[in-house]
Amino acid sequence: MEVSNKEFISWKKCKELCLHKAIAMVPFNDAIFALGNIEEIRLSLKSANILSINTVPLDVSFSDVNAGVLQNLVTSAFLKSVALKRNKELRTDTRRFIWKKESFCPENKWGRKTSRYNFHKAVEICFSNRFNKNVVIITPTIKIQEGVGRHTKSVEINKILGWQHNAKFNDDLKEWEGIIFKNGECNFFLTGEENQQFRVLNNAKPIGCGIYKSSLRTTYGPMEYKTVSNGIVLEEPSLLFSPVDRYKLDISPIMGLSRFSPYSLQFTNVVSSSIKIAILTPEGIDEDELLNFLNSANLEHPGEKDYVIKFKGFESTYKIPLCIPEKGSYLIEHIENPKQLGENICRAAERIKIKSSFDVLLIYIPSIWGYPIRIDSPDDYFDLHDYVKAFCAQKGISSQFIAGKSINDELQKSRIWWWLSLALYTKAGYVPWVLDNLDDSVAYIGIGYSINKFFHKNNITIGCSHIYNRRGEGLTFRLRQLENPFFDRKKNPYMSKDDARRMGEGIIQLFFEQNKVLPARVVIHKLTPFRKDEIEGLTLGLQNIKNIDLIEINIDNNLKFIASSRKNTKIEVSNYPMERGSLLIDSPSKAYLWVHGSMLMPFGPYYQGKRRVPSPMVIKRHYGSTNIDILAQEILGLSKMDYNSLDVYTPLPCTVLTAKRIAKIGQLIPIDEKRSFDYRLFM
Incomplete structure (x- = not known):
């Protein structure tokens, strides 16, 4: 329905007029668009002294860049039509989500609670256009109890949803399909209804797409089953680990380095006989812990159970020695203020640049300082890492931060050394693959x-x-x-x-x-x-x-x-x-x-x-x-x-x-x- 909006009614006012009613309204240009039962719309608008109402067909493709407002209208009306008809079991925010009133607390296989918070099974609704069809996208999710901070909310929800893989996700999707399409009771919006009621949609079903293996088929022709689009699986790109041997290929960087050594191998001794490291450490901090870690660079560290394989040692992998300084590293004076600390690190980096020759500057941040170090307030933002990187880039200094919590992580020692070794090798100017x-x-x-x-x-x-x-x-x-x-x-x-x-x-x-x-x-x-x-x-x-x-x-x-x-x-x-x-x-x-x-x-x-x-x-x-x-x-x-x-x-x-x-x-x-x-x- 279209209503003249000469006396402008805001989004907030539209929301108030629709509160607890199975109708939706949005301001759009010089009009208000409303969707739902015509009598309820008339009563709501009468309270705002709006009497002139026109019934118009709402025929919109959600692929239209100007369809955002109407998309909000249809989504809000849809959410209300689902939730309000089942108000004993469902709730909605009228914007994106529907959730079950009943809460649950996740448990492990022994029946012990794995979170201190309560959750609600939920679904996110989005109207869009895919493959030239208007569709409702239904994404199962969960809602955490009110009053939980943003970071905690993200962590706790990810603990549950992170392990909701293909089959489990499909089970949740089927459950919500059953709720939304329950016995054809759920009313959906369709154009052509004279009184703007929602109408039952009996043929709702998932979109199907067909994928061919590229080795079996190279065209996007029709499949045996009805699909809205067909495609292929592209070939996984290979990485090359030698400029002269075309057979030194692997799809994985970590496995390629372990099997073949890096791409720059033949140029290594031409550029330098070693990779020289300079170290910045805090004043008053015992360096032994850091130096012991760095001196384990050439030791083997066992891999993890699938992708992260055994680290064979820096020199064995990259075929170039890592030159680590003895005690007497350059010191950073610790100051609580992050900005002043950043300035101290930059001054120390500049002194090192003048006094010595090195390939990569290692900046050690001990565990007691915490990491990352930031100021993040409504009035100010400062990131120590970014500030120091920006300074070093202008001076032509390749830098690498290393946190104290990393060097003490025995469970991921191989992963830490793989990632750190790549950083040191690449920042020294070499090409790994x-x-x-x-x-x-x-x-x-x-x-x-x-x-x-x-x-x-x-x-x-x-x-x-x-x-x-x-x-x-x-x-x-x-x-x-x-x-x-x-x-x-x-x-x-x-x-x-x-x-x-x-x-x-x-x-x-x-x-x-x-x-x-x-x-x-x-x-x-x-x-x-x-x-x-x-x-x-x-x-x-x-x-x-x-x-x-x-x-x-x-x-x-x-x-x-x-x-x-x-x-x-x-x-x-x-x-x-x-x-x-x-x-x-x-x-x-x-x-x-x-x-x-x-x-x-x-x-x-x-x-x-x-x-x-x-x-x-x-x-x-x-x-x-x-x-x-x-x-x-x-x-x-x-x-x-x-x-x-x-x-x-x-x-x-x-x-x-x-x-x-x-x-x-x-x-x-x-x-x-x-x-x-x-x-x-x-x-």
């Missing part, structure tokens, strides 16, 4: 933003990552200040046409400086859409490049698919979640890619992190002509190029992952658009 299938003639760019909320709102630092070939060359960054940004409703910043043009010109300049040729193609990744001004500005700055792809990528946390397989004539839920590399085509310019998912390793099936059910990455091409499956394969490969981690992959490609990190630290650095930084300085 490269991608086997990345096109050397393509420039891959990532854009990330950081907004300093304690300065003017237009104080926006933009980090631009540059990756120019599979050898990791060109893994550099430039920082820019946006001069005339535009903000959307979610306060995301966007470049003006001129800002975007300058960025495009900078991309070409930096590529040419390092390669002496222009790239054949430029691919730019961003976590937000490309606006018209950005597209026009970037293509203008890149006007000498024939092939340009502007790609928006983000994780669709609302979308969960239950991995299933055919056994004989039945479809059965799989034990493991969606396979990494699964690709579903929504349209020629949009696809869903599971960067995070299960995969087959030498020791068997493996699901990284083992947390719940993975959500797909949404890939949207805003400009360009490269096939969507090629764009997806590139993203899958770039998710394995983060030299700050030995995980099989990261949830996002290194282009945007690193650009986001750099922008956050970069806001502490004076902007010089002509200066580029090596990513290793920010790791």
